[in-house]
Amino acid sequence: MDRHFDMELSLVIGNKNYSSWSLRPWLALKQADIPFREIRISLYNEKSRAEIKKYSPSGKVPALIDGDLTVCESLAIGEYLADKFPAMQLWPADPAARGLARSVSCEMHAGFSALRSHMSMNCRRHLPGKGRTPETLRDIERIAALWNDCRARFGRGGDFLFGKFSFADAMYAPVALRFVTYAVELDPVSAAYVKTITALPAIQQWIADARAETEVIPQFEPYA
The missing domain is CATH 3.40.30.10 (Glutaredoxin)
Structure with missing residues (x-):
């Protein structure tokens, strides 16, 4: 190529x-x-x-x-x-898979406000048990259901949401990092997907760069 x-x-x-x-x-x-x-x-x-x-x-x-x-x-x-x-091929080639990939990406773009508020991304911290409001737990439940649906319907041929990496995976990568930071308990399919995302060399590079940063932004450190 x-x-x-x-x-x-x-x-x-x-x-x-x-x-x-x-x-x-x-x-x-x-x-x-x-x-x-x-x-x-x-x-x-x-x-x-x-x-x-x-x-x-x-x-x-x-x-x-x-x-x-x-x-x-x-x-x-x-x-x-x-x-x-x-x-x-940043979107799936199959029209049905591509439509769902765009749909779940838009849902991520517009939704899950409780997760954003109570489990902000923070690669330097380990915060098990924090942020578990009822609203956040509903967001986590919806994300897990979404991941399971994508994997069951279109995940053959790879370990990403639609088999091969797509922009939908990029949209949910920060959620995977949040689930690691806050030690969120997940079903087997969702847990395996988090491992797939966090094992990517690019994600490992991002995490290393994040941990090397020295700036602290107080509004993103509610549990400091």
């Missing part, structure tokens, strides 16, 4: 320890072996917004820069990459 591309992309991301949205397109680029330049900006300090605005008109991360085009928001970046690099 030809992996030579005409132009190097740039991806603007936040702190790796906390920025779950940054992880999603970063992982997709790594898994597809698409070269890119990483621009990391520390979030939630007095200089953050001005630094981000140099690259991202939305003032938020992540942002993908391709020449004179900037694409903001993780899911939009995933769609752009899938269109730009169709050979990388």
